[in-house]
Amino acid sequence: MSNFVPDYDRTDPSRTASLEFHLVTLFTDPDGANFTDLHIEEDEIIMGRIGSNDWVPALDADSKPIRIRRGLIEHFLNDMYKTDPHPSVKGDQPGWSKRLREHYSLHPSMTMEVDTGSGGVKSIRVRMTVILHQIGTRFGLMCRALRDVPTSVESLGLPVQVSKMARANSGLILVTGPTGAGKTTSIAAMINEINDNRAANVVTIEDPVEFVHQRKKSIINHREIGVDVRSFADGVKDALRFVPDVIMLGEIRDEETMRAAVRAAESGHLVLSTMHAPSTINAVRKCLSYLSSPAERMSFATSLVGIVTQALIVSPDGAKHLAYETLDARESAGKPMGLQSAIISTVMDSSASALSDLERAHREGQLEPSAPMISSLIQLVKQKKVTAEKAAIAAHHPDDVRKLLDMR
Numbered sequence: 001m002s003n004f005v006p007d008y009d010r011t012d013p014s015r016t017a018s019l020e021f022h023l024v025t026l027f028t029d030p031d032g033a034n035f036t037d038l039h040i041e042e043d044e045i046i047m048g049r050i051g052s053n054d055w056v057p058a059l060d061a062d063s064k065p066i067r068i069r070r071g072l073i074e075h076f077l078n079d080m081y082k083t084d085p086h087p088s089v090k091g092d093q094p095g096w097s098k099r100l101r102e103h104y105s106l107h108p109s110m111t112m113e114v115d116t117g118s119g120g121v122k123s124i125r126v127r128m129t130v131i132l133h134q135i136g137t138r139f140g141l142m143c144r145a146l147r148d149v150p151t152s153v154e155s156l157g158l159p160v161q162v163s164k165m166a167r168a169n170s171g172l173i174l175v176t177g178p179t180g181a182g183k184t185t186s187i188a189a190m191i192n193e194i195n196d197n198r199a200a201n202v203v204t205i206e207d208p209v210e211f212v213h214q215r216k217k218s219i220i221n222h223r224e225i226g227v228d229v230r231s232f233a234d235g236v237k238d239a240l241r242f243v244p245d246v247i248m249l250g251e252i253r254d255e256e257t258m259r260a261a262v263r264a265a266e267s268g269h270l271v272l273s274t275m276h277a278p279s280t281i282n283a284v285r286k287c288l289s290y291l292s293s294p295a296e297r298m299s300f301a302t303s304l305v306g307i308v309t310q311a312l313i314v315s316p317d318g319a320k321h322l323a324y325e326t327l328d329a330r331e332s333a334g335k336p337m338g339l340q341s342a343i344i345s346t347v348m349d350s351s352a353s354a355l356s357d358l359e360r361a362h363r364e365g366q367l368e369p370s371a372p373m374i375s376s377l378i379q380l381v382k383q384k385k386v387t388a389e390k391a392a393i394a395a396h397h398p399d400d401v402r403k404l405l406d407m408r
Contacts, residue, residue: 019076022046022066024114026058027124027145034318036180040141042070051314052180073139077130080108106130107226109146109208127208149211150189157322158186161369162308165328166190166272169245171305172265174252174287176277181310182322183274184210187248190272194218194246203242205235206250218246225250236260240269249273258290265303278396279373280307280327281359284343285352294347301343304329309373311394313386321385323394325373327362363397374400381407 019040026038026048035048038058045065046058057065081096100106109127116122125146133140153162165173173190175183188211194200195218202218207225214220221242229235232249233256239247252258252275265271277283284307291297310324329339345354363372377391381404392404 019068019072020079020112021114022058022068023126023143024112024122024124026066027126028122034314034320036144038141038143040068040073040143042068042073042139044068049180050318051312051320052178054314070139073141080110100130100132101136104131107208125212127210146210147185149192149213150185152193153186153189156182156186156189158189158308158310158324159326159371161326161328161371162186162190162306163193165306165308165330166193166270168270168305168330170265170268170270171303171330172261172271172273172300173305174273174275174283174307175310176275176280176283176307177310178276178278181312183310184250186308186310187272187274188213191220191246191248195220198245200245201243202246202248203239203244204248204250205229205232205239206248207232210250232257233260236264240264240267244269246270246272251275252287252290255290255292258287259296262291262296262300262303266299270305277309279359280309280325280370281355281362282396283307283309284327284339284355288343288346297347298344301340301347304339304343306330311373313380313390313394315386315390319385321380323373323376323380323391325362325371325376327367327370363400374403377404378407 023038026046027035034050037049039047039049039055045067047055048058049055060066077096078094081094096106107127107129109125111123111125113121113123126143127146129142131140132138150156153166154160175186177183191202191204191213194202195213195216198217200218203221203223205223205225209222209224212222223229223235225231225235229238232251236247236249236257237260247264247269249257249261249271250273252261252273261271261273275283275286277286287300288297291300306326306328308324308326310322312320313323314320327339339358342354342358346352361367362370363374365372365375374395377395377400380386381388381391388404388407392401395401395404
């Protein structure tokens with residue numbers, strides 16, 4: 001169950017002690033600007049996520065950990081849902097509380113603002129997951145900051161090659177990596193570049209909508225799972241009737257969505273999506289596992305534009321740096337060691353050797369302009385932006401891990 005919650009009254013002077021005040025402050029102050037998520041649990045200290053396996057206590061202006069009481073959470077949710085057309089049941093139980101127990105979670109998104117006290121206003125758009133835990137006795141909130149739409153792919157630290165991929169008129173582009181690696185942000189940057197440069201009709205299908213794009217040259221339509229459409233696969237089918245040029249799928253996570261994405265890509269649309277996969281070649285393997293027939297796999301091979309795999313690495317000073325690898329299918333098309341050739345060979349002879357050979361050549365830097373992850377990691381270590389130990393965690397081959405640790 002997902003919904004967008006409208007802005008609500010912010011004139012209450014007690015806001016400075018509210019949960020909204022803490023959220024806006026923590027996500028916008030310099031010390032909290034690196035938080036991607038905040039974990040809030042009643043009677044516990046707020047924990048901020050900087051990166052994978054890297055959660056730290058959130059501190060107030062006096063450098064003291066912030067602890068949230070149940071009453072603040074209830075007041076926050078009551079305030080957020082006070083425009084609910086069915087505000088209460090049984091006279092005293094808020095409508096949101098009933099829905100939470102019926103659906104087990106709530107997924108509101110909203111823009112929050114607080115007065116800085118000096119005539120200014122701080123704001124941030126946040127999406128939340130509200131749950132009950134401890135056998136239904138305690139509230140838990142996971143809050144993610146939805147930052148401004150990134151201006152370009154290069155502004156994120158990705159190479160110009162990724163921008164070139166996004167200029168394709170049709171085909172499939174995938175961005176992969178672990179949770180919190182910035183996959184959706186990279187897709188948003190590609191859409192922004194399309195919006196800046198093409199008079200396209202763009203349909204996004206997300207769970208939930210994260211980046212809200214304003215019209216520039218392109219028409220932008222945002223559709224949210226559970227609100228505007230039932231599923232990603234259904235969203236693609238509906239979108240094809242809306243005469244799109246570009247379709248953005250929040251994530252490919254099952255066979256039905258994979259098939260829908262390939263059908264859209266091979267029928268003349270540019271499809272952008274994300275996937276959880278540790279490397280570009282492993283993303284190819286995962287896609288092939290979703291496609292059961294040789295015909296579907298061949299369609300995937302011929303429609304694939306490229307894959308970007310990325311990881312965010314935290315430096316000792318708390319800054320985040322993007323490491324990436326790219327696999328450009330169009331640039332390598334027709335070459336003996338090209339991606340399309342390897343996939344076709346895999347489909348034809350049902351052998352994994354062609355992809356394994358391609359993976360080895362990619363890791364050794366033999367597939368220019370495609371770039372392996374190790375090249376990006378070595379560059380970050382040489383520039384002293386990240387430590388060799390942190391970079392080694394993002395490497396996905398034992399030889400690459402050893403190479404990075406030898407740089408200590």
